[in-house]
Amino acid sequence: MKLAEALRQLALTYTRERTKPFSGSQFGNFVRHDLALLAKESIPYGFEDLTLKASVGAGNWASVPWLAFFDPLITTSAQEGIYVVFLINPDSQDIYLSLNQGTTAVYKEFRQVRGREVLRRRAQDMRERVFDISKRFPELEIDLGSEDDLPLGYEAGHCIGKKYTSEDILKADLSGDLSEIFSIYRRLINRGGSIPSDVMLEEAQTTDIIEARHYVLSRRIERSKKVREAVLSCKPSVCEGCGLNPLLDYSFQGRPQNIPLDVHHSSALFNLQEGESKRYRVPEDFMVLCPTCHRVIHSLGNNVDLKDLQNVIRFKHMREVGNFFDQ
């Protein structure tokens, strides 16, 4: 079975299946496992780092079933962040491919009615940010056929997308569409996601928007749990700048992932072409630094390397040795 057929089956049979008990539903298992597996196999080359989840609800049938793809730099859950998702309208049996946003996190902060306004505004901002590359996805509104809070949130959070009827999804170029929307998704994140331009410029302390985008992306990469763990597992737990070793110098005894060291994404990103699929390489593009050296290397500007950092370090113990001889 292909992904298009599985999605079609989901659209055609959901209304009937959800009249049956939720727990132990074979159909539920089909969506969570078989559909998810087909989706995983359909992820195009170059986007293997995406994770995904298919859901018909947690504990109860959802009004709208979905299949979502997450960029781990942004989110790993449909409750927050930006992601690509197939949403089904069980009444009309239409299937939408949508670049969308986590509804739950926004509802938590703003409640439902104002939350939907916020989602709509953010969707509009993101749409502007990828305006030049999203011609293939003209659908500006989606209709999920439900008045429940979550589907209304998905409708509000919809940024760009495409509608398939249960008839035409089998003839559609689904893998072409997926490839294209993943590429837009990646570029949107590379361009700052939903962070306003002035906030990015402020954070990067620059007036150049390209530089600010690189800075924001670079910080996202550094803060990613997945990246941090991957780098720390293949490099020594010692600051590459000053040699600080938390195990010896602070008798650090916690879990390895909690060691008080940062991973710094070095300047490679500044040569990254827009839309290029590989954003970083582990461990080549990273340094392990103590928080102080990390702060200092950022304050030295872009495109600095370990030598530049080491040149400004005056070891504390050298000072002490100096004092010793002065006596």
Ligand SMILES: [Zn+2]
């Ligand atoms: Zn250091």
Ligand SMILES: [Zn+2]
């Ligand atoms: Zn850094």
